[in-house]
Amino acid sequence: MTDELPRRDAGAKTAGDAYPAAGEPLLRVEGVVKTFGTFRAVDGVSLEIKAGEFFALLGPSGCGKTTLLRMLAGFEAPDEGRILLGGKDIAQALPHERPINMMFQNYALFPHLSVRDNIAFGLKRANMARSDIATRVAEMVALVKLEGLEKRKPDQLSGGQRQRVALARALARRPQLLLLDEPLAALDKKLRENTQGELMELQRRLGMTFIIVTHDQEEAMTMASRIGVMKSGKLAQVGAPRDLYEAPRSRWIAEFVGDINLFDAESKLRDGHRLVVGTRDAGALVVAEPREPVGEGKFSVAIRPEKVKLSRRGPVSETGHATAINRLDGVIADICYLGGTTTYKVKLDTGGMLQASVANSARLDVDAYSLNQQIVAWFTPDDCVVLPS
Amino acid sequence: MSARRIFARPARLAAIAPYVWMVLFFLVPFGFVLKISLSQTAIAQPPYEPVFDLTAGWTAIHAAFAALSIDNFKLLASDDIYVFAYLRSLTVAAAATALLLLIGYPIGYGMARLPKRWQPVAMVLVIVPFWTSFLIRIYAWINILQHDGLLNQILRALHLVSRPVVWLSTDTAMYIGIVYSYLPFMILPLYATLAKMEPALEEAAGDLGAPPWQVFWLVTFPLSLPGVGAGVLLCFIPVVGEFVIPDLLAGSSSLMIGQTLWLEFFTNKDWPVASAAAIVLLVVLLLPLLLYERLQRRQLEER
Numbered sequence: 001m002t003d004e005l006p007r008r009d010a011g012a013k014t015a016g017d018a019y020p021a022a023g024e025p026l027l028r029v030e031g032v033v034k035t036f037g038t039f040r041a042v043d044g045v046s047l048e049i050k051a052g053e054f055f056a057l058l059g060p061s062g063c064g065k066t067t068l069l070r071m072l073a074g075f076e077a078p079d080e081g082r083i084l085l086g087g088k089d090i091a092q093a094l095p096h097e098r099p100i101n102m103m104f105q106n107y108a109l110f111p112h113l114s115v116r117d118n119i120a121f122g123l124k125r126a127n128m129a130r131s132d133i134a135t136r137v138a139e140m141v142a143l144v145k146l147e148g149l150e151k152r153k154p155d156q157l158s159g160g161q162r163q164r165v166a167l168a169r170a171l172a173r174r175p176q177l178l179l180l181d182e183p184l185a186a187l188d189k190k191l192r193e194n195t196q197g198e199l200m201e202l203q204r205r206l207g208m209t210f211i212i213v214t215h216d217q218e219e220a221m222t223m224a225s226r227i228g229v230m231k232s233g234k235l236a237q238v239g240a241p242r243d244l245y246e247a248p249r250s251r252w253i254a255e256f257v258g259d260i261n262l263f264d265a266e267s268k269l270r271d272g273h274r275l276v277v278g279t280r281d282a283g284a285l286v287v288a289e290p291r292e293p294v295g296e297g298k299f300s301v302a303i304r305p306e307k308v309k310l311s312r313r314g315p316v317s318e319t320g321h322a323t324a325i326n327r328l329d330g331v332i333a334d335i336c337y338l339g340g341t342t343t344y345k346v347k348l349d350t351g352g353m354l355q356a357s358v359a360n361s362a363r364l365d366v367d368a369y370s371l372n373q374q375i376v377a378w379f380t381p382d383d384c385v386v387l388p389s
Numbered sequence: 390m391s392a393r394r395i396f397a398r399p400a401r402l403a404a405i406a407p408y409v410w411m412v413l414f415f416l417v418p419f420g421f422v423l424k425i426s427l428s429q430t431a432i433a434q435p436p437y438e439p440v441f442d443l444t445a446g447w448t449a450i451h452a453a454f455a456a457l458s459i460d461n462f463k464l465l466a467s468d469d470i471y472v473f474a475y476l477r478s479l480t481v482a483a484a485a486t487a488l489l490l491l492i493g494y495p496i497g498y499g500m501a502r503l504p505k506r507w508q509p510v511a512m513v514l515v516i517v518p519f520w521t522s523f524l525i526r527i528y529a530w531i532n533i534l535q536h537d538g539l540l541n542q543i544l545r546a547l548h549l550v551s552r553p554v555v556w557l558s559t560d561t562a563m564y565i566g567i568v569y570s571y572l573p574f575m576i577l578p579l580y581a582t583l584a585k586m587e588p589a590l591e592e593a594a595g596d597l598g599a600p601p602w603q604v605f606w607l608v609t610f611p612l613s614l615p616g617v618g619a620g621v622l623l624c625f626i627p628v629v630g631e632f633v634i635p636d637l638l639a640g641s642s643s644l645m646i647g648q649t650l651w652l653e654f655f656t657n658k659d660w661p662v663a664s665a666a667a668i669v670l671l672v673v674l675l676l677p678l679l680l681y682e683r684l685q686r687r688q689l690e691e692r
Contacts, residue, residue, distance in 0.1 A: 075592050095595035102596050108589035112611050121607075122597030173598065
């Protein structure tokens with residue numbers, strides 16, 4: 001691996017454009033709409049991405065994330081709205097006029113060209129000098145550790161190697177913005193995890209701005225510094241992985257990002273800084289009052305499985321703080337051993353089901369619970385989230 | 390006997406079938422033609438000698454073999470008529486194939502880029518002329534191209550020409566006929582290759598800074614070469630031996646080899662020379678086939 005990091009240069013198609021410093025806004029998407037027939041694939045998305053960010057567009061298939069990415073690359077033109085890159089509207093610019101490169105989902109390597117010629121393709125289009133192209137290609141080959149494979153054709157490479165060629169080809173022009181369309185979807189799990197780490201390292205070293213599209217929430221959480229969750233063509237929530245997970249803005253996001261227990265509220269009662277919420281399935285639950293007050297509409301109380309503690313006897317609670325802990329009785333109805341953790345499904349005496357995820361912190365299963373065992377599940381009000389339905 | 394071997398038998402038979410076909414309908418007739426090409430004309434039935442008579446005994450057969458000669462091939466090489474006919478056939482076929490490629494490529498490309506649900510419709514439109522007999526369609530062209538035909542009527546109605554243009558019995562008419570008749574054979578292989586091509590490849594080329602014409606020359610066209618090769622062969626080979634279209638639409642000043650063959654066979658009743666001409670034609674046509682084959686093999690070896 002070369003120690004000298006490839007510095008950002010503007011590349012031929014961006015000659016003269018000043019590149020914003022890290023942390024400065026690089027890309028602004030303003031009210032972008034794209035319709036196919038009557039289907040609004042992207043329905044009024046606004047978004048700002050800063051230079052040096054690793055941003056993930058996350059959502060189920062058909063949510064519009066790929067269409068949004070294709071509009072950034074220039075393969076689709078938005079029907080409404082603006083796309084500003086470094087202050088310049090590029091919404092109607094053709095792909096070859098944009099200082100943006102994309103890594104395609106199935107890599108889209110040119111099958112008739114060698115690894116070297118694939119990587120050099122974009123450089124030749126930029127009318128770079130021959131010797132500079134050779135230097136840059138060698139640099140890229142080293143960067144993605146493909147030394148010795150330069151003369152191979154794409155169909156003589158493994159899936160992982162092809163992925164590296166695609167990455168090197170997209171990075172070779174040193175774009176202001178790199179788009180990655182499900183870049184790891186075609187790799188097997190182990191390779192995918194390694195590659196995630198490598199991509200993050202690369203992005204940090206190059207100081208480049210990455211936007212990745214993925215349907216895999218774990219992948220988005222692992223890699224991205226910020227995530228935009230899309231649903232039916234709209235951005236449902238934008239935030240750091242922790243915000244999305246711990247403070248989801250809606251019930252849909254809470255369920256889409258990770259596992260969660262949800263209890264529909266039937267009544268609520270204020271008690272100082274707490275709310276006492278009556279639920280049908282879990283009885284009365286004490287929750288911290290949410291930052292945004294709960295309106296008159298329906299809402300539910302949510303708790304992540306790993307925040308639920310289980311014990312045989314229940315927590316010792318000081319008198320006077322009886323409401324400091326939610327305490328639910330039940331029996332173990334299902335056990336799912338996952339290696340690092342075990343997920344228990346608890347049938348509550350109040351009728352509902354509660355999932356609890358317990359870390360297997362000891363090798364011997366002295367602490368494990370067995371089926372049909374009487375159990376107490378408990379969690380603090382601060383661990384609960386109140387979500388509008 | 391294992392189940393596998395029992396099931397293997399019909400499979401083996403199926404593998405043999407094409408060879409049986411080749412032997413029965415290509416190699417055996419080819420043997421006949423080759424033998425006739427080495428014989429001499431005779432005013433007899435059949436119109437050549439020697440004739441093999443298997444009942445005549447060993448010495449007669451031996452004598453018949455001794456009577457075979459390559460005189461007919463020498464004649465072909467020495468007489469300008471044949472050499473010119475071969476050259477004209479090859480140039481007409483080359484020019485027509487180039488025209489077909491120029492016209493067929495945009496059509497095949499357009500079809501491949503149509504929305505998926507419209508592609509079968511376009512396909513049917515390309516194939517639909519086959520539902521009418523080839524001969525009738527060529528006669529229809531005579532109708533269109535003749536002195537007071539549709540083409541001249543339209544040209545005069547548009548005031549593009551003041552008096553009728555002579556189309557019929559010209560090379561132009563022949564090229565129109567050939568391009569019209571062979572266009573589907575050029576379009577279909579091109580369409581098949583282009584439709585298979587991943588659209589992301591063209592997008593990737595654009596993304597990497599290639600303007601549309603470079604996308605075409607650097608990615609689309611090189612990747613469609615197998616289709617180009619198939620379409621060129623499918624058109625070039627039969628056009629070299631084409632008889633009907635030049636006979637009906639072109640003038641009689643210079644003949645293609647197919648017409649020369651016909652003349653030798655039916656007018657001059659010279660079966661041996663006609664057979665020799667056919668053998669030479671076959672050899673000439675094998676050359677591009679072998680070239681194509683070698684090119685393909687080299688491509689495979691590169692992988």
